[in-house]
Amino acid sequence: MKNEIRSLTDLNEEEAALVARHMEENPSVRFKEIFKGWYDEQGNLCIRYSDDMWYHYNIERQEWW
Secondary structure: OOOOEOOHHHOOHHHHHHHHHHHHHOOOOOOOOOOEEEEOOOOOEEEEEEOOEEEEEEOOOOEEO
């Protein structure tokens, strides 16, 4: 698991698939390039897309919030 995530290419296959599904299911949300990415204390993938928009992804449960 990488500590720092700078682009979608830094994600593994499962992570990239969940992020892609999130983008497909939310066309009204404008995703830009990853501004910053990291893993929280529980191992969830966290991606900040802009200063005011970020999401947490749980790969095991296939959900985001």
